[in-house]
Ligand SMILES: NC(=O)C1=CN([C@@H]2O[C@H](COP(=O)(O)OP(=O)(O)OC[C@H]3O[C@@H](n4cnc5c(N)ncnc54)[C@H](O)[C@@H]3O)[C@@H](O)[C@H]2O)[C@H](O)CC1
């Protein structure tokens with residue numbers, strides 16, 4: 177688990193109804209419990225809190241420890257700068273207490289003058305996962321002050337030694353970290369305490385994942401993703417259009433490559449048409465299609481592309497030569513049946529429903545989500561890419577971990593929602609997301625948009641309404 181996962185988990189926990197207040201209470205209580213387990217009671221304890229949530233954990237720990245110890249809480253910084261609601265809430269509680277001594281240290285000279293002789297334990301709740309760079313004043317002086325007592329008092333860091341990973345860091349005896357160890361934390365002993373996360377957070381896709389996936393990478397035109405969609409045939413023009421429509425809300429530029437016969441039906445200014453002569457894709461189009469793929473960040477191939485032999489062979493050849501991350505959807509999946517080797521070395525997401533999964537892998541995922549997750553993970557590992565198995569719960573795996581998505585409703589069985597999904601996944605790939613995150617968040621946004629449409633229209637709606645609801649789903653995520 178990486179530090180970024182902390183923020184994804186906190187947001188998804190909030191989505192499940194687990195409030196930041198509960199998490200902070202459990203974090204602070206965990207710190208207090210470990211200190212009393214290790215060092216007993218009747219101690220003289222100094223707690224140094226910063227103005228972020230690491231400091232907030234310190235406020236909670238001060239309250240819990242004050243019950244049987246002599247506690248002094250040093251706030252390093254201006255109390256007006258205490259950032260979050262949950263930290264402010266715990267600060268206000270502390271100020272109502274009489275047995276916890278509080279000292280606000282706004283500038284370094286106050287800190288440098290401190291004498292911590294006689295304290296048995298010093299708790300470092302200055303900086304945690306939100307640290308950026310070397311400790312700045314007045315926090316820096318507090319780090320140095322604490323380190324004067326290394327070896328004399330027991331030093332316990334909250335979450336991680338403040339200043340880590342920079343060289344200017346607290347010399348902690350150990351850190352009490354939360355729920356799981358983080359791969360970035362090296363070189364100091366950690367004690368892990370649970371803070372109330374349910375196991376689902378390992379696997380359930382939520383607004384936390386979506387917030388990170390939707391982060392714009394650059395601010396200039398075209399920096400936020402260029403996507404090529406290859407689809408359409410003499411029978412279908414709607415599928416690639418739906419994918420392009422959905423994607424156009426996320427990336428800067430959407431190129432829609434279609435045979436000119438169906439392309440004539442498209443007149444939407446939100447996408448750039450790239451017509452190919454004829455009615456269906458065939459091998460004669462390979463060169464030009466590959467040329468187009470060079471100018472984009474990701475490619476979707478499949479929506480409405482049809483199953484003609486010459487098209488299926490075009491698809492296999494395109495996938496084999498394409499150098500960009502790809503979403504392989506719908507009829508393009510059929511072209512892979514018996515030809516999975518064309519995927520070797522590629523970065524891709526397959527988006528099969530259960531029937532297409534069976535055609536590709538010879539067995540239909542059945543049973544509980546857990547059982548399905550196992551088979552999807554196995555097959556994803558085998559082919560070296562990411563599979564998004566569409567269903568009541570979408571299941572996504574990159575062969576290492578697996579996610580499941582619960583958004584969406586029965587109205588989504590209407591034709592075309594799979595095309596909207598492909599468009600979202602391709603757009604998120606084009607934004608620079610890894611396939612697992614692009615696929616899981618694409619499923620989340622697709623279902624969320626569908627749930628918003630259901631809220632307005634009931635369960636009878638078309639895929640175009642889902643595509644047009646995508647910006648509202650994105651807005652909801654960014655404001656969550
Ligand atoms: N899910 C969990 O694991 C939980 C963790 N909790 C605690 O929350 C912190 C992360 O809190 P956050 O507010 O994001 O950041 P920090 O408190 O670590 O620090 C930010 C704070 O400090 C200022 N700052 C940042 N860098 C520097 C610097 N180099 N020098 C000086 N000041 C700096 C910044 O401006 C902010 O004010 C995590 O570590 C846990 O302890 C939750 O409480 C419970 C759930």
Ligand SMILES: [K+]
Pocket residue numbers: 230300301302303304333334335336337338
């Ligand atoms: K800390």
